Amino acid sequence: MTLAIDALDKLLTPNGEASEHGRVWLVGAGPGDVELLTVKALRLLQQAEVVVYDRLVSEAVMAEVPDSALCIDVGKRPGYHGLKQSQINQLLVDLALSGRNVVRLKGGDPFIFGRGGEEMVSLQQAGIVCEVVPGITAAVGCAAASGIPLTHRDCAQSLRLITGHGRSGEPQLNDASLAAANQTLVFYMGLSWSASISAQLLAQGRDADTPVAIIENGTRPEQRVLITTLKALAQTVENEKPVSPSLLMIGDVVRYYRADLKIAEDESIKQV
Numbered sequence: 001m002t003l004a005i006d007a008l009d010k011l012l013t014p015n016g017e018a019s020e021h022g023r024v025w026l027v028g029a030g031p032g033d034v035e036l037l038t039v040k041a042l043r044l045l046q047q048a049e050v051v052v053y054d055r056l057v058s059e060a061v062m063a064e065v066p067d068s069a070l071c072i073d074v075g076k077r078p079g080y081h082g083l084k085q086s087q088i089n090q091l092l093v094d095l096a097l098s099g100r101n102v103v104r105l106k107g108g109d110p111f112i113f114g115r116g117g118e119e120m121v122s123l124q125q126a127g128i129v130c131e132v133v134p135g136i137t138a139a140v141g142c143a144a145a146s147g148i149p150l151t152h153r154d155c156a157q158s159l160r161l162i163t164g165h166g167r168s169g170e171p172q173l174n175d176a177s178l179a180a181a182n183q184t185l186v187f188y189m190g191l192s193w194s195a196s197i198s199a200q201l202l203a204q205g206r207d208a209d210t211p212v213a214i215i216e217n218g219t220r221p222e223q224r225v226l227i228t229t230l231k232a233l234a235q236t237v238e239n240e241k242p243v244s245p246s247l248l249m250i251g252d253v254v255r256y257y258r259a260d261l262k263i264a265e266d267e268s269i270k271q272v
Helices: 005-010 039-046 085-097 116-125 138-146 191-204 233-240 252-256 261-271
Strands: 024-028 050-053 070-073 102-106 130-133 158-163 183-188 211-216 224-229 246-250
Touching: 024 039, 024 085, 024 116, 039 102, 039 130, 050 085, 085 102, 085 116, 102 116, 116 130, 138 183, 138 211, 138 246, 191 233, 191 246, 211 233, 211 252, 224 233, 246 252
Parallel strands: 024 102, 024 130, 050 070, 050 102, 158 183
Antiparallel strands: 183 246, 211 224, 211 246
C-alpha cells in the first residue's frame, strides 16, 4: 500500500524510540525496465517491509514490492516537491529509529544525481546502518536501449555525466573543455533547459552540427528517441515536446543510433 505523508506518524513509535534500530538500504532501481534490476535489488524489494520511493521508479519495478509492504511516495515533480530533501533524510532516520527496515528506492543509481550521498551521510550521523545497492544509471541504460555506444575508439575517448539542472535552475556550463569533440556529454534532468544547454555549448565552441539524441522514457516500452543536432536542439524540443524523464546525449556516438534496435530484438525473440 502507498502511504500518504500525513499518515506517517502511525509508522513511528513515540519519540522515535525503539528497542532496536532498523537499517536502510539505498537501492538503485535502474532506468525503468524491471529486468535491469540487480539480483540484490530484486531480493530486497521482494522482502521489503517499508519502501520509500521516488517518482522515476517505474510501475513495473514497484510491482515487485509485496502487498504487505508500506510504500511511501516522496517523489519530486515539476512544480511540486512533496518533501524537501532534508525532510526525506529525516524520514529515513525516523523510520529506522522506530525499528523499521527500509528500502530507499531511487531511479537509476543512488549515487549519480540521486542525492544518495546526502541521505547516506544523514543516516550515518544518526548511527543507522546504511548499505548502498548500485543500479544501472540512465546514461548506461538509455544508451544500450538505443544502440548508442557511450564511448568509441574512433570518436569518443571520454564520457561526462552532467546535471542539466543547477542549484538555481539554469545550469552554468563555463568549462571550455566541454567543446572537445572527442567526448560524449550526457545531461540528466536537462530537458527544460535544453535551449540554454545548446546555446552555452555553442558559445564554448562545440560544433553546431554535433548530433544529439533526446531519449524519452529510456528502456521502457514507451521509449522514444529523437535525433537532432546541437543547433536544432531547442527547436526539436519545442516541436516534438518530449516529456520527463528524458536524457540528452550529445556527441558523434549518436550517429550509431539504431531506430530498428527494439524491433530487431523483438523479431529475434519470436524466431527462437
